[in-house]
Amino acid sequence: MPKLPNPVDFAVPVFILLIVIEMAWARRKAPQKYEPRDTLVSLAFGLGSTVAGLLFGGAIYGLMLWLWEHRLATVPWTWWAWVLCFVLDDLLYYLFHRSAHRVRWFWASHVNHHSSQHYNLSTALRQTWTGWLALSFLFKLPLAFAGFHPAMILFCGGVNLIYQFWIHTEAIKRFPRWFEAVMNTPSHHRVHHATNPRYLDSNYAGVFIVWDRMFGTFVPEVDEEPIRYGIVRQLGTFNLLYAVFHEWIGIAKDVWHAPWQHKLSYLWRPPGWTHDGSRDTSDTIRARWQARQMAEPAE
Amino acid sequence: MEGVWIDLAKFGVSLVSILALAWLARWLDLGGDERIRSADQARFLANAAIEGFEPVDIALDKAGIGALLRDAQGRQMLLRRHGAAWVARLLDERTEARLDRGFLTIGTGEKTFGAVTLHLGEAAGVWAAGLRRLPTAGAKRA
Numbered sequence: 197m198p199k200l201p202n203p204v205d206f207a208v209p210v211f212i213l214l215i216v217i218e219m220a221w222a223r224r225k226a227p228q229k230y231e232p233r234d235t236l237v238s239l240a241f242g243l244g245s246t247v248a249g250l251l252f253g254g255a256i257y258g259l260m261l262w263l264w265e266h267r268l269a270t271v272p273w274t275w276w277a278w279v280l281c282f283v284l285d286d287l288l289y290y291l292f293h294r295s296a297h298r299v300r301w302f303w304a305s306h307v308n309h310h311s312s313q314h315y316n317l318s319t320a321l322r323q324t325w326t327g328w329l330a331l332s333f334l335f336k337l338p339l340a341f342a343g344f345h346p347a348m349i350l351f352c353g354g355v356n357l358i359y360q361f362w363i364h365t366e367a368i369k370r371f372p373r374w375f376e377a378v379m380n381t382p383s384h385h386r387v388h389h390a391t392n393p394r395y396l397d398s399n400y401a402g403v404f405i406v407w408d409r410m411f412g413t414f415v416p417e418v419d420e421e422p423i424r425y426g427i428v429r430q431l432g433t434f435n436l437l438y439a440v441f442h443e444w445i446g447i448a449k450d451v452w453h454a455p456w457q458h459k460l461s462y463l464w465r466p467p468g469w470t471h472d473g474s475r476d477t478s479d480t481i482r483a484r485w486q487a488r489q490m491a492e493p494a495e
Numbered sequence: 496m497e498g499v500w501i502d503l504a505k506f507g508v509s510l511v512s513i514l515a516l517a518w519l520a521r522w523l524d525l526g527g528d529e530r531i532r533s534a535d536q537a538r539f540l541a542n543a544a545i546e547g548f549e550p551v552d553i554a555l556d557k558a559g560i561g562a563l564l565r566d567a568q569g570r571q572m573l574l575r576r577h578g579a580a581w582v583a584r585l586l587d588e589r590t591e592a593r594l595d596r597g598f599l600t601i602g603t604g605e606k607t608f609g610a611v612t613l614h615l616g617e618a619a620g621v622w623a624a625g626l627r628r629l630p631t632a633g634a635k636r637a
């Protein structure tokens with residue numbers, strides 16, 4: 197089996213070039229789509245996440261190899277195995293991503309990707325530093341245990357990540373119907389990054405939007421309603437370290453102050469959950485919004 | 496050992512690249528100068544920040560960089576610029592307010608959020624008084 201390079205390494209120059217092109221577009225069309233300080237924070241997130249990858253990637257790869265040595269079956273190194281690996285890895289990405297939004301321990305890491313109030317190509321590089329702590333690698337293990345070689349799994353994961361780069365843009369409106377039906381697109385992923393109540397917790401797809409359609413989490417973009425990006429409680433700062441760790445700090449504080457019987461709930465329940473109902477979750481926000489829609493149908 | 500040097504070189508090149516991109520964003524004058532121009536806009540932004548927040552009383556900063564809003568339940572919201580976007584907080588007992596004629600400086604008690612000085616003119620005094628009775632943080636909202 198040949199030693200595979202990290203595909204993301206080769207993609208980085210293209211990422212940079214596309215960001216420059218999108219910035220030029222923004223200058224002409226809508227300068228407020230970019231905010232220089234926000235861009236710097238997002239890019240620093242990207243750089244820091246590669247460092248985290250170097251620090252923890254080896255151990256995670258080792259764990260995958262160990263599982264592969266105890267595999268259930270041996271998947272050959274052929275073209276159909278690559279296709280299957282890519283599709284199954286994308287399904288596991290969907291599961292990872294959905295849990296990352298619904299379990300606070302996982303959200304504490306994934307929130308990094310969402311905490312920008314802007315949606316442009318630099319937002320795509322806003323990657324977490326603490327995925328290892330949030331146990332994101334768990335979702336890479338089943339395929340190794342099933343018999344896919346870890347090198348193949350990680351290569352597919354890299355290609356998946358590269359695909360997700362270009363969909364972080366407002367410069368592209370929509371693709372032909374068939375493409376929007378199958379693939380994750382800028383339109384679908386804008387919805388995922390939106391805080392509008394109608395859009396919360398939807399479109400978790402990586403490459404194929406079909407998973408959302410299959411599992412009932414798909415929401416189409418509505419043209420009449422301007423999208424608001426970011427998180428329900430916006431950061432309000434460009435402080436990089438605060439942006440990296442704020443939710444972990446929040447968890448620590450909540451667990452510390454909570455009554456004993458509720459402490460664990462602050463780790464695994466959805467973001468925003470509190471034992472006294474003093475904060476909003478995506479569900480309470482949507483419920484309130486729906487109630488208001490009923491009351492004033494004109495709006 | 497060689498691998499470490501390659502990693503360090505990659506890190507260095509990436510660091511230079513991201514600084515160059517951020518500089519380019521500034522050089523291209525991206526970002527823009529957002530202002531609140533009307534009470535309606537403040538109302539829209541407030542509702543966008545906290546779903547269901549319907550202000551009944553609004554004080555706009557004279558330059559449009561922020562606003563104070565109160566809803567029918569007596570909740571008070573601070574709305575301010577954040578880069579090319581807007582950010583809001585419901586005010587609680589950690590709020591620190593300082594009145595200097597028409598200028599009201601408000602800190603939310605959240606260090607990274609910072610304090611903001613709003614030019615409210617004659618309304619400043621009334622709002623400063625209103626900020627003395629605020630609910631405790633985390634208390635259940637109606």
Ligand SMILES: [Zn+2]
Nearest residue numbers: 293297306310
């Ligand atoms: Zn997400």
Ligand SMILES: [Zn+2]
Nearest residue numbers: 309320364385
């Ligand atoms: Zn994204």
